[in-house]
Amino acid sequence: xxxxxxxxxxxxxxxxxxxxxxxxxxxxxxxxxxxxxxxxxxxxxxxxxxxxxxxxxxxxxxxxxxxxxxxxxxxxxxxxxxxxxxxxxxxxxxxxxxxxxxxxxxxxxxxxxxxxxxxxxxxxxxxxxxxxxxxxxxxxxxxxxxxxxxxxxxxxxxxxxxxxxxxxxxxxxxxxxxxxxxxxxxxxxxxxxxxxxxxxxxxxxxxxxxxxxxxxxxxxxxxxxxxxxxxxxxxxxxxxxxxxxxxxxxxxxxxxxxxxxx
Amino acid sequence: xxxxxxxxxxxxxxxxxxxxxxxxxxxxxxxxxxxxxxxxxxxxxxxxxxxxxxxxxxxxxxxxxxxxxxxxxxxxxxxxxxxxxxxxxxxxxxxxxxxxxxxxxxxxxxxxxxxxxxxxxxxxxxxxxxxxxxxxxxxxxxxxxxxxxxxxxxxxxxxxxxxxxxxxxxxxxxxxxxxxxxxxxxxxxxxxxxxxxxxxxxxxxxxxxxxxxxxxxxxxxxxxxxxxxxxxxxxxxxxxxxxxxxxxxxxxxxxxxxxxxx
DNA sequence: TCATTTTCGCTCAATATCGCTCAAATTAAG
DNA sequence: CTTAATTTGAGCGATATTGAGCGAAAATGA
Numbered sequence: 001x002x003x004x005x006x007x008x009x010x011x012x013x014x015x016x017x018x019x020x021x022x023x024x025x026x027x028x029x030x031x032x033x034x035x036x037x038x039x040x041x042x043x044x045x046x047x048x049x050x051x052x053x054x055x056x057x058x059x060x061x062x063x064x065x066x067x068x069x070x071x072x073x074x075x076x077x078x079x080x081x082x083x084x085x086x087x088x089x090x091x092x093x094x095x096x097x098x099x100x101x102x103x104x105x106x107x108x109x110x111x112x113x114x115x116x117x118x119x120x121x122x123x124x125x126x127x128x129x130x131x132x133x134x135x136x137x138x139x140x141x142x143x144x145x146x147x148x149x150x151x152x153x154x155x156x157x158x159x160x161x162x163x164x165x166x167x168x169x170x171x172x173x174x175x176x177x178x179x180x181x182x183x184x185x186x187x188x189x190x191x192x193x194x195x196x197x198x199x200x201x202x203x204x205x206x207x208x209x210x211x212x213x214x215x216x217x218x219x220x221x222x223x224x225x226x227x228x229x230x231x232x233x234x235x236x237x238x239x240x241x242x243x244x245x246x247x248x249x250x251x252x253x254x255x256x257x258x259x260x261x262x
Numbered sequence: 263x264x265x266x267x268x269x270x271x272x273x274x275x276x277x278x279x280x281x282x283x284x285x286x287x288x289x290x291x292x293x294x295x296x297x298x299x300x301x302x303x304x305x306x307x308x309x310x311x312x313x314x315x316x317x318x319x320x321x322x323x324x325x326x327x328x329x330x331x332x333x334x335x336x337x338x339x340x341x342x343x344x345x346x347x348x349x350x351x352x353x354x355x356x357x358x359x360x361x362x363x364x365x366x367x368x369x370x371x372x373x374x375x376x377x378x379x380x381x382x383x384x385x386x387x388x389x390x391x392x393x394x395x396x397x398x399x400x401x402x403x404x405x406x407x408x409x410x411x412x413x414x415x416x417x418x419x420x421x422x423x424x425x426x427x428x429x430x431x432x433x434x435x436x437x438x439x440x441x442x443x444x445x446x447x448x449x450x451x452x453x454x455x456x457x458x459x460x461x462x463x464x465x466x467x468x469x470x471x472x473x474x475x476x477x478x479x480x481x482x483x484x485x486x487x488x489x490x491x492x493x494x495x496x497x498x499x500x501x502x503x504x505x506x507x508x509x510x511x512x513x514x515x516x517x518x519x520x521x522x523x524x
Numbered sequence: 525t526c527a528t529t530t531t532c533g534c535t536c537a538a539t540a541t542c543g544c545t546c547a548a549a550t551t552a553a554g
Numbered sequence: 555c556t557t558a559a560t561t562t563g564a565g566c567g568a569t570a571t572t573g574a575g576c577g578a579a580a581a582t583g584a
Contacts, residue, residue: 002281002283002314002315002316002317003314003315003316003571004280004281004314004317004319005281008280008281022531031572031573032572032573032574033531033573033574034572034573034574035571035572035573037531037532037533038571038572045339047336053530053531053532053580053581054530054531054532054581069394069397070332070394128390128393128394128397128406131390131411131418132331132332132390132418134411135331135390135411135413135418136413141410142410142411143408143409143410143411144390144406144408144409144410144411144420145408146405146406146407146408146409146420146422146428147405147406147408148403148404148405148406149393149396149397149404149405149406151397151398156393156394156397158406158408160408166408265561284541293562293563294562294563294564295541295563295564296562296563296564297561297562297563299541299542299543300561300562315540315541315542315570315571316540316541316542316571
């Protein structure tokens with residue numbers, strides 16, 4: 001019997017019972033204890049199981065800090081479904097060879113995860129979680145702007161009040177941002193005032209500023225105002241966008257993509 | 263029998279069972295082991311299967327990009343056990359209220375994960391993976407230096423050739439670094455030359471420069487030289503450190519902690 | 525606490541498989 | 555029909571896997 005057959009059987013037993021004994025496995029696979037021991041070593045080295053005295057058990061999945069951000073693109077509710085649709089539409093706008101900026105937020109994480117196959121892409125971001133989605137892509141050059149670490153519910157970002165020095169000399173084909181709220185009087189608002197400087201600067205460094213807005217953002221006001229709603233060049237949202245916003249963007253001549261909810 | 267016929271049969275068997283043995287395929291296709299071996303090579307080169315000893319199996323489900331870095335503190339082998347010991351000893355050196363720098367590497371990730379309960383800690387780092395370990399700690403102020411993203415086997419780091427501007431004005435109580443290799447003639451060496459500038463600068467910005475060295479580092483040379491071995495203030499390693507290094511550090515009067523392997 | 529039993533880690537020999545080279549066979553081209 | 559190119563099969567030393575034995579460490583039970 002070959003190794004992969006034994007491995008399959010062992011893992012099968014493991015998933016069924018949560019743990020298996022050495023003798024049990026030997027009986028099932030027909031291999032000697034020495035071989036089974038080596039198999040256990042192998043499984044442990046792969047991180048698929050954990051050795052104990054006389055057997056093997058499933059690795060206890062510890063919910064360590066920081067771990068949860070790695071599933072920051074999971075779809076958990078209806079709003080997340082909207083975010084996913086918006087992210088997909090945004091990713092369809094990106095072409096090979098472009099230079100883009102990605103903001104911080106769950107929509108932006110989802111967006112980043114969809115860019116992996118685009119050739120010769122240059123990405124600049126303040127989102128540590130977006131970096132995780134793209135770090136291993138050899139076709140993508142990723143630059144992370146430095147600063148103090150701030151955590152949101154679904155993302156980690158860097159914030160630097162003096163970031164504008166670093167940005168000098170850059171130009172982006174497209175900039176993709178999310179915000180905490182949009183309001184027709186106050187405009188786009190975010191929770192952290194240190195973000196307003198960066199985002200305002202970015203709006204001057206590109207000709208295509210995309211705002212990614214799910215329906216939870218409308219008529220909400222966060223602490224700090226960034227810029228008025230007509231500053232965005234393009235808005236990507238869903239058909240859940242309130243009528244008065246649709247009306248407003250249309251009057252301002254701002255291209256507004258309203259995706260159908262499946 | 264032609265190649266594509268065998269290929270079709272092999273793939274069919276693979277999809278049915280998840281894996282096939284060499285002899286099994288030989289029996290079915292009627293070809294010799296040498297030919298079957300070549301077929302296996304071909305399938306692997308095309309990415310349609312993965313070779314193992316004695317057979318072929320389906321390519322294991324690729325874990326999503328970024329995911330693997332989140333388990334960047336797992337202990338998988340003896341060297342990792344050393345790293346964990348070294349990280350624990352290093353963490354014991356850190357006091358509440360201090361300002362420290364953490365380098366990039368698996369040892370540094372483990373080290374960072376052990377700092378979560380220290381009060382009023384200020385951490386500066388270039389390691390994105392270390393940030394993940396500390397991001398959610400309200401008692402720790404984390405600053406991530408910006409730059410281009412580079413990935414190692416167990417870590418993600420930022421590299422910026424002009425980083426020294428950003429560092430101006432900082433002072434660290436302690437700096438914790440790892441390297442790719444130590445050599446008595448060449449000193450500490452790293453793979454990426456852009457790291458040497460930062461690390462050399464750091465050695466001037468603290469009175470306590472700790473080098474975290476597991477036994478895989480000794481007598482290895484990486485591409486770029488940083489600084490001579492006597493530049494470190496303190497070395498944390500294990501009793502596996504070769505005698506000539508022990509001797510060297512002792513003669514230089516460098517404090518050298520050699521942890522017992524459990 | 526101490527003795528017994530099981531399990532562990534290690535080494536060593538036997539076996540199977542691998543990678544490689546070279547000759548034979550088949551196919552393709554002139 | 556001849557010749558070159560490709561594919562196939564076999565042999566051989568090197569490497570990897572396997573199973574058994576043995577002393578040490580760990581779990582078990584009185």
